[in-house]
Amino acid sequence: MNLSIAYFKIREILLHPLSLVLIFFIPLGLTLIVGHLVEKGQKQLEIPIAIIDEDHSDFSRLLVERISGQAKIHLYQVSGEKAERMLLRNDVDSVFVIKKGFQKRLLTGEREQSIEVWISPFSMAEGIVREVIASETARLTSDVKAADWVVKVYKSLDIQMDSSKTWNAAYDYTDSQWEPEPLMTIQYDQLYLEESGAGKSGFGDSPYLRLWTFFTMLGCFLTSDWIVREKGVLFFRIQSTYHGLVSYLIQNTVALFLFHLFQTLLTFYIFVKTNIIQMRPELLLLMFVYLFVCLSFSIWSASFINQIGSYYIVSFLFVIIIGILGGSFFPVQEFSSTLLKLSVIFPQNLLLSSNQMNIQTPLFISGAIVLWILAIRRLWIKR
Amino acid sequence: MxxxxxxxxxxxxxxxxxxxxxxxxxxxxxxxxxxxxxxxxxxxxxxxxxxxxxxxxxxxxxxxxxxxxxxxxxxxxxxxxxxxxxxxxxxxxxxxxxxxxxxxxxxxxxxxxxxxxxxxxxxxxxxxxxxxxxxxxxxxxxxxxxFEMKEKKNLFQQDILQYYVLSFYLLLIMIWSFGFLVLLRERINGPLRNRLNSRGITEWKEKFAGFAAAVVSVSLISYLLSLPITWLFGSSAINYGNLLSIVRIVLTFSAFFMMLAVFVSNDQLFLLFGIGLIMIGAVAGGHVIPVVYFPDWLERIGMFTINSWALRSVFDPADMQSIKMLGLITISCLVITAVYLKTGYRRCKR
Missing domain, CATH: 3.40.1710 (abc type-2 transporter like fold)
Structure with a gap:
């Protein structure tokens, strides 16, 4: 078999730095750069809240101090007027006002409505912040309640004591149970379905892998533009050559596939070396399948479009829409059951979800082969 | 959810x-x-x-x-x-x-x-x-x-659904402005440009005509899309003030992408840069997660995107800072493009 066309295509790509940039830098370089920023940003996301301390007591100061020590909460301690302005300008998610008499009310067991919460239609996370503040306030109220209880029981049992000393001792004893660590903590683990023993293949939630699915698809579409460029001019001439159009198309696409394959291998190697993913051969296999599907899609799309500008616009919209719905940017499937059901038809699902090795992989491979054949057939007929 | x-x-x-x-x-x-x-x-x-x-x-x-x-x-x-x-x-x-x-x-x-x-x-x-x-x-x-709950709101403040609808609307304007210029690029090839040149229509004039066409078309489409949004959320979402700010935003996006189109002659690179900038603008500008929840460094990056100023402008049409900033970006892009094209034209003549 004469592979001179494939050889020529490989040489052409190697001699053109832009082609190498499109094949290697877009999927790998951009994934690493954007992935790093996304990961860093995700870790540092904070809920901004404003707090107004109208009580200026020991309890209110303690509460503010404990809240400010919370991860994921950015606290602004401001005056009432400024807090309202910040809320209305959407500079903070919500405002918490520790009302005057807060400590006095907690000590007398009248905690109701001791903290005012200002929310705006924009507030997204006040429910979570309220739980955090409620738990810190509950620490104070439980200390007081336990101390009151001990003094009351001692009195009812006629146990001799100094009420004030016993109260303070009970209060301190209750609070001491939070140190060095609270009585109850949680141990959180993220489990992927493969680890649950079902022999399935979830690969974790890494922004890098998600973004790679997007940039690889984009790279495939951008590097398949030669079909649109050449079909109007070159394809007419190619059919009269010794190789024929079909051989030309197959050899060119195979050459392109080889470059993308090398990019995938390199990505897998770097991901494993940087601990983004674990060394799993089945993941590499699925990355190859995903690449094959993307390339088939791009070639199939290119076979329909005659204008290069239109091809770019279609590619751009297609990649963005499929990227969003397929979960390349964030797990949209969690927002609605319809999207969850719909997600099985998107190729990203091969890598971003579990249980794909069994059913969907052969379907995607078959579909990609059909698209590839349809594209070549269409280009051959349309010549 | x-x-x-x-x-x-x-x-x-x-x-x-x-x-x-x-x-x-x-x-x-x-x-x-x-x-x-x-x-x-x-x-x-x-x-x-x-x-x-x-x-x-x-x-x-x-x-x-x-x-x-x-x-x-x-x-x-x-x-x-x-x-x-x-x-x-x-x-x-x-x-x-x-x-x-x-x-x-x-x-x-x-x-x-x-x-x-x-x-x-x-x-x-x-x-x-x-x-x-x-x-x-x-x-x-x-x-x-x-807790005692109190809801506070001002006239122009949007709820979170409204925020995301307007945010997506703005992103569409950005994509349209870019897409229009992508389509326009393929219409004028080398031979046609030479013929236009021979009749006194320089690249300078051609690019600015394209820019004007993009502004008119995208503004019109944006206005049409604003109608269902106004119907859905009432006039507090998009009013006449907002419509003016939308024209300003279309001007800014079109001027920016025209500048990019002039600097980047390769179609693939232009598309790549365009997509990259749209993505950076969408993330750092606050289209996905409102800027208020960002860490400081990301918020600072966001300040350098047109999107963050455009979002501010669409939510508060009277905000002078965003009006000035969008105006400044538009004028800068147009001046840079004009200077680049003029000097390029002189280079060609020499």
Whole structure:
């Protein structure tokens, strides 16, 4: 078999730095750069809240101090007027006002409505912040309640004591149970379905892998533009050559596939070396399948479009829409059951979800082969 | 967000764990979006394998005994890696729930400890224990009563749904401005440009004509799309002030992409840069997550995107800072483009 066309295509790509940039830098370089920023940003996301301390007591100061020590909460301690302005300008998610008499009310067991919460239609996370503040306030109220209880029981049992000393001792004893660590903590683990023993293949939630699915698809579409460029001019001439159009198309696409394959291998190697993913051969296999599907899609799309500008616009919209719905940017499937059901038809699902090795992989491979054949057939007929 | 399920496995099966579960479940934020099932290990595993639950909470054996002794035996929360957002939500709420349980249990332990210190008979201690368990559990369940809620809003303030609708609308304007120029590029090839040049239509004139066409077309499409948005949210979403700001935004985006088109002659690179800038603008500009939740460094990057100023302008049409900034960006892009094209034309003539 004469592979001179494939050889020529490989040489052409190697001699053109832009082609190498499109094949290697877009999927790998951009994934690493954007992935790093996304990961860093995700870790540092904070809920901004404003707090107004109208009580200026020991309890209110303690509460503010404990809240400010919370991860994921950015606290602004401001005056009432400024807090309202910040809320209305959407500079903070919500405002918490520790009302005057807060400590006095907690000590007398009248905690109701001791903290005012200002929310705006924009507030997204006040429910979570309220739980955090409620738990810190509950620490104070439980200390007081336990101390009151001990003094009351001692009195009812006629146990001799100094009420004030016993109260303070009970209060301190209750609070001491939070140190060095609270009585109850949680141990959180993220489990992927493969680890649950079902022999399935979830690969974790890494922004890098998600973004790679997007940039690889984009790279495939951008590097398949030669079909649109050449079909109007070159394809007419190619059919009269010794190789024929079909051989030309197959050899060119195979050459392109080889470059993308090398990019995938390199990505897998770097991901494993940087601990983004674990060394799993089945993941590499699925990355190859995903690449094959993307390339088939791009070639199939290119076979329909005659204008290069239109091809770019279609590619751009297609990649963005499929990227969003397929979960390349964030797990949209969690927002609605319809999207969850719909997600099985998107190729990203091969890598971003579990249980794909069994059913969907052969379907995607078959579909990609059909698209590839349809594209070549269409280009051959349309010549 | 769709309703999601959580499985709880209680390996301890004591009165205390029942109260703990009660405290975990009594969360209005959680109960709006979750359904909780109490199951055994096997069932929990099956539910997890079938991707039916977001998280499994395992209360270990001896949990109540250890808590009474002041020993920490962590409750295991296993998040479903296939549903990371929902699993993280459960994690955050469980962390608060653990604190609430500590608050209740520390009180119960104190009472028991002080009674034991005074050698109070076992039957009295046991009665007090049961009473305190109930009382502290109710105390924790009533934690929501400490808050008094007040909603504050101003005339132009948007709710979160409105925010995302307008944010997506703005992103579409950006994509249209870019897409229009992509389509325009292919219409004028080398030979045609030479013919136009020979008739006195220089590249300078051609580019600015394209820019004018992009502004008119995209403004018109944007206006048409604003009609259903106004119908959906009322005039507070898009009013006449906003429409003016939309024209300003179209001008800015078109001028920016025209400048990019002039600098980047390769179609693929132009598309690549365009997509990259749209993505950076969408993320750092606050289209996905509002800027207010960003860390400082990302907020600073956001300040350099047109998107963040455009968003400010569309939400508050009277904001002078965003008006000035968009104007400045538009004029800068147009001047840079004009200078580049003029000097390029002179270079060609020489």
């Amino acid at each position: 769709q309703l999601f399920e959580i499985a709880i496995v209680d390996d301890d099966q004591t009165l205390e764990t029942k109260y703990v579960i009660g405290q975990l479940l009594d969360n209005s934020h959680l109960s709006k979006v979750t359904k909780v099932t109490i199951v055994d290990h096997a069932k929990a595993r099956t539910l997890m394998e079938k991707n039916k639950v977001v998280a499994t909470i395992v209360i270990p054996e001896g949990f109540s005994r250890d808590v009474k002794k002041g020993l920490n035996t962590p409750v295991e929360v296993i998040g479903n890696g296939d549903r990371p957002l929902q699993a993280q939500l459960v994690r955050h709420l469980m962390e608060s729930a653990a604190k609430l349980t500590t608050a209740a249990q520390s009180g119960i332990n104190t009472i028991d400890h002080f009674l034991a210190e005074e050698n109070v008979p076992d039957d009295v201690r046991h009665a007090e224990f049961k009473k305190s368990l109930l009382s502290f559990s109710l105390h924790i369940l009533g934690r929501g009563t400490i």
